[in-house]
Amino acid sequence: MSGFLTVTVLLAAPLLLAAAGELLLERAGSIQIGVEGTMLLGAFTAFAASQRGASPHGALLAAASTGLLAGGAFALFAVAGRADAVLVGTAWNLVGAGATGFGYSLLAGATGSVLEIATLPPVLFGLPAAVLVSFVAPVALELFLTRTRPGLAVAAAGENPLALEALGGSVVFVRTAASLVAGAFAGAGGAVLVLTVSPTFVEGVTAGRGFLALALVVFARWKPLRLVPGALLIGGATALAYRLQAGGATRIPYSVFLALPGLLALAALAAGRGRGGAPKALGTPAP
Amino acid sequence: MIASAIAGLAPFAGEVRVAGEPMPVSGDPLAFRAAGGAFVPADRRDEGLVLDLSLAENLALPAPPGRVLLDRPALRRRAAERLSAFAVRGESADAPARSLSGGNQQKLVLARELAGAPRLVVAIHPTRGLDLAASSAVRARLAGACAAGASVLAVSADPDEAFLFRGSVRVVYRGEVGPALPPGTPLVTLGRMMAGLAA
C-alpha cells in the first residue's frame, strides 16, 4: 500500500472506532460530547501501559478498559443520574484533558523529551490488526442494529423509549450498555492513535478528533456504513496536512489542511438536513 | 391542525377573513398577533405559559413594559388588574406559574390573551383537564370576548360541550369541515359525524 494511503487509513481508524461507538450510543438515545475526553484517556492509558512494559496489544486492551470505565461514569451521571448529557459531556472533556495532563506530568516528569513507545505490529497491507478491525466495526454495527434482538432494543431506546419500557425493557440498561461499549471503542480509538502514526503521547494528542467523530455520526445520518467514507476523507485531509508540513515550502499553508476536517464536517452538516435521520428520542432523558 | 395554522403556527394556502378583513396567511405567529390575533394553545403547561416565570411576568409577555429597564410598577399594576379581572387565584403575583392549579393556569392564559381586545381568538381544547366549574368559567370568558367584538374559534374534542359554547358548531373529520349544525342536534348525531359516519 502506498505511503500516503497507509497514513490515511491509519488516521481514519481512530476516528472510525470512536464514531462507531458514539453512533451506537446515539442510536440508543444518548449523546456523549465528551468522547474527546475518553479518547484522550485511552491514548494516555495506552502510553502509560507501554511505558510500564506492556505490549502494544496489552496497551490497547488497557485503553479499551479505561474507555469502558469512562463509559460507565458517563452512564452514571447522564443516563441513570439523568443530568443533562451535553453538560456532563462538556465537564467530561475537562476531566479527560486534566487527568491526562496530570498523569503525563507525573509519568514524564521534568524531562520534556519525547518518550517513544512501541507501535502495533502490521498484519495485512502494512496495517495492524486493530486498524483492520476498525474498518470492520461499522459493518458489524450495522448488522447488530438491524439483525439482532439487542440491536432492536437499542433502536427502540432511541426512537421510542416509552414503548420499550412498556414492553418490559429498561431504557437505562440499554443506554448504559451502549455507553460502556461506546467508551471502550473511544478508548481503543485513542490508543490506536498513539500506537500507530505518531507513537508517543503529548497533551491534547487527540486534537479534536473526538469532536470530529461526533460530526461524522451526523454526517453518516446515524447509519454505520456511511461512517467509512467520511473517516477516510478526514484521514486523507490530515495526512495531506502532515505531508505538507514535513515537506516545507508550498504556496498553500498546511494549516489549511488541518482546518479542512472541521470545515468539511461543517459543510456536511450544512448540506444535510441537520436532524434528519436522528433517533427521535436523542438527547431526552430516560423515562 | 387547522386552528393552529390559522394562529400562525403552520403555513397554509388560502385566505382567512375576520369580519370581512383578511388575516395574514403565512406561518408567522408574530404577524398573526400583530393583526389582532390571540391564541390559547392546547397544552397550557408547555405551550401556554412559562411555568418558571411568575404570574406577573407571564402576563407581561410578549411585550413587557419599559424601554431600557423593566417598568416593575407598571408590570405589577397590570398584573393586579388582570389577575382580579379574570379571577385567577394564586399565592401572589410573584409566585411561579407552576404553582397554580390547572384551572387557574388556563385563566392566566386567557387573562394574557384576551386582555388586548383581540379580533380573533383561537382556542384549542381550552377546557381539557379542567373541572366543571373551571370549564364553565373558561367558556364564559370566551363568550365575553365574543360579546366584546372578537371572533372566537374554539376546538373541542368533547361533544357534550359543543353547544355550551355559543355560536355555530361544526364537526371536523379528517380535515373536512362539516356543515353548521343547529342547536338542537342530538349527541348521537354529533358522535356519528365525529366518527365519520353519515348523520
Place this chain on the structure above:
Amino acid sequence: MRTPPRVLASLVAAGTAVASLALLALVAGASPLDALRSLAAGSLGSRAALGETLVRSTGLVLTAMAGCLALKAGVLNIGLEGQFLAGAAAAAAAGAALPAAPLPTRFLVLAAAAAAGALWVVPAALLAEKREVPEVLSTILLNLVAATAVSGLVRGALRDPAGDYPQSRPLPDAVRLGPLLAGSRATAAFLFAFAAAAGLAILLAATPLGLKLRAIGLSPKAARAIGLPRARLRLLAFAASGALAGLAGGLEVLAVTGRLYDPFSAGVGYSGLAAALLGQAQPVPSAAAALVLAALGAGSSAMQRDTGVPAALASLVPGVVVLTVLAARARAARSAP
C-alpha cells in the same frame, strides 16, 4: 430544616474540590496541606500572585458571562473557545496595523475583537436556525477551525518577521494596557470583566429584553405560541455571547500578551463555560466561580513548582466538581416535584 438547594450545591462543590485536590496531591506524592498552602500562596499570597489571579480572571469571567447569557436563552454555545481565539486574532491584527494612538486604537482593537467573536458564531447560529443543525456540534467544530486558523495566521499572514518563534507582530507599547498593581501583570482589563458581570445581571433581571431571553430559555415551545420572536432572540443571544468571548480574547492580547501565538488559549472558553455551569447560569455566582477557577489556575503553577503536584489539576478538579454538582442537582430535581 432542609438546607436551601443553592447552599447545598455550593457545599457539595467546595467539598468535592477540596477532597479531589487532597487526593490528587497524595497521588503525586505530596502532602495535601503543602499543596493547598502553595496554591493559596500562588494565587493570593503576594502582589504578584494576586495580580496573576486578576489577569486570569478577566478572560474567565468574560467567557463565563458569555456562557451565562447563552445558557439563559437556551442557546448551547460550546464555541466560546473559538470565539475567544477569533477575538484574539482580530485584536492582534488590528493592534499591529493601526497607529499607536492609545485611546482610539484600544477602542478599535476591542471593537474588532468583539465583532470577530460575534461573527465567528454566526455560521453556527444560521445553521441552527435554517437547517436545524444542533449548535452543540457546529460551535465545537468552529473551535477546531479557529485553533488551526490561529496556527496558520501566526505562521503566515500575521507573522512577526523578527525572531523565529511563530507569533504575531506585537502591539505597540503605547497601545497595550499598563500594569495597575506594581510588580504584577494585572491591568485595568479586569474592570471589563466586572462591568460585564454587573451588566449581565441587570440585563437578565431588570430589563424587558432579559425577561424575553429568560422566557425563551425556560420554555422554548411556549415562546412561539406566546408571540415571542424566538429566532431573533436566539440570534441575539448567540451574537452577544460570541462578542463577549471575543472581547475576552481581545483583552488577553491587549492587556496580557501583546500578541498572538500558537497555542494561544489554555482552554479559557471551556473553563468559562464550566464556571457558568457551576453558577447555574446566574451572572454573579458564575463570576464568583470564574474567580475561583482563576485563583486555581494562578496558584497551580506555583504548586507544581513547590510541591511537584502537576498544574493540570487546575482543569481536572473543575471538571470533577462540575460533574458532581450536575449529578447533585439532577438528583435534587428528581426528588422534588
